[in-house]
Amino acid sequence: MPAEPIADPGIPAHLPRPTDVDPKAARRAERQVAAMFIASMLCAIGFAVAYYTFDIKDSWDTFLGFGASNLFLGLTLGFALLLIGVGVIQWSRKLMGDHEISELRHPAASAESDREKVLADLALGLEESGIARRPLVRNTLLGALGFLGVPAIVALNDLGPDATPSNIKKTLEKTFWKSGIRVVNDVTGRWIKASDMEIGQLVNAEPEGLVDAFDPRATAQQREDIESRSLEGAALQVAKTKSAVIVVRMEPKDISSATAAWAHEGIAVYSKICTHVGCPIALWEQQTHHLLCPCHQSTFDLADKGRVVFGPAARSLPQLPIEVDDEGYLVAKSDFLEPVGPSYWERDYK
Structure with missing residues (x-):
């Protein structure tokens, strides 16, 4: 056996802890540890109460x-x-085994006998921890760790409303668009007039009421009506995200009859949200009438009802039914008649 690298420095004799010699002190410490674990469970429940209160x-x-x-x-x-x-x-300070151990540093590569010894030491450590002899501590610890799942599960509620059929109808399958709402430029808020659109042009747009700026041509009554529909905060951002559209003008002779039914003189309005994973799209190829998503290259034919012609998207880009009002401005006939954005498994395809 190799010699010790230094002489014994004279470590004082080990003194037993009160819990090592007094069974009452050990039981008292055990109850203290269990009380902390039980209090942890109550705090986890308190998290859920505070969340909903x-x-x-x-x-x-x-x-x-x-x-x-x-x-x-x-x-x-x-x-x-x-x-x-x-x-x-x-628990470790008062109830686990209390032995002072020193060991010389060994080579990095362990021998098989050393590995067996480590496993034996681990088994010994479990034995000295007292976890098998102290079911109160063990069970309350497991309970406290289990109750930590309560805050995690409760916090999942912030991912969004439950996917019930009624919530899906009110959220995923509904946008801000409805009959009579004007189509406006998504930056300036100006109304888009059909006669101002040129062949091949693309305009990013939103429904009137979601853009801060008012069109200067709006009357006082129109402004009041718009303000009455306006949203704020998170609700505004969600509505903008779902309602974003692109307006394109094509030669009427180039578009299909299905597209023309919801368009006006070659002007068609489509959702700006890709049906693959929801990326915003506006890469417009005028000659082919194709709209390309920059994320995964899904390509939609806007002359043929937003049909997918390339890429991973599984369904056509939703088209918004439009018409013009008495002044020649583009307005929606209704909301989208199918959900916008990525496909989801709860969607009823019938």
Whole structure:
């Protein structure tokens, strides 16, 4: 056996802990650890309660000047994690085996005998942890770890509304468009007049009411009507995302009869959202009437009802039925008659 590299520095004799010699102290420490794990479970439940209790919409609930929802979600989740950590530390300090061990550094490549010894040491460590002898600590720890799934599951609710048939009808299958809403430039908010569109032109557009700017030709009554339909915050951004369209003008003789039925003198309006994974598209090939998605190269024929001619998209680009009002401006006849954006498995194709 090799000699020790240094002499024994004179480490004092090991003193037993109170929990090593006093069964009452050991049971008291065990109850303390279990109490922390149980408190962690209660904090996880508190997270779910806070999530559903406090309002975060237009009129936020507050507590001591702070947003109550954020405050209590942070406190409950933080303490759920903290109490597990403190409980494990308390367990290791007071209840696990207390032996001072030193070992010389060995070569990086372990021999088979060393590996067997490591496995034996791990088994010994499990034995000395007392996890088998202390079911109260073990079971409450497992319970605390299991209850940490509660905040995670509850937070999944923020991914969006439940995909019930009624919610799908109100969200995925509905946009801001409806009969009589003008088609406006998505930057300036100006109304788009059919006679101003040139053959081969493409304009990015939105429904009137989702763009901050008003067309200067709008009357006071029209402005009031637009403001009454306007949205704010997240609802505005969601509506803009789903309602974005492109307006193109083609030679009437070049488009199919199905396309012409929802168009006006060669002017057609299509969803700007690719039906593959939802990328915005506006790469327009005037001569072929093809619209190309820059993300995965799905290509749609706008002269033939937005039919897919290339790429991974599984369905045609939705076309918006349009007409012109008494002043010659483009307006929607209705909302889209099929869902915009990526396909999804709940969609009823009948």
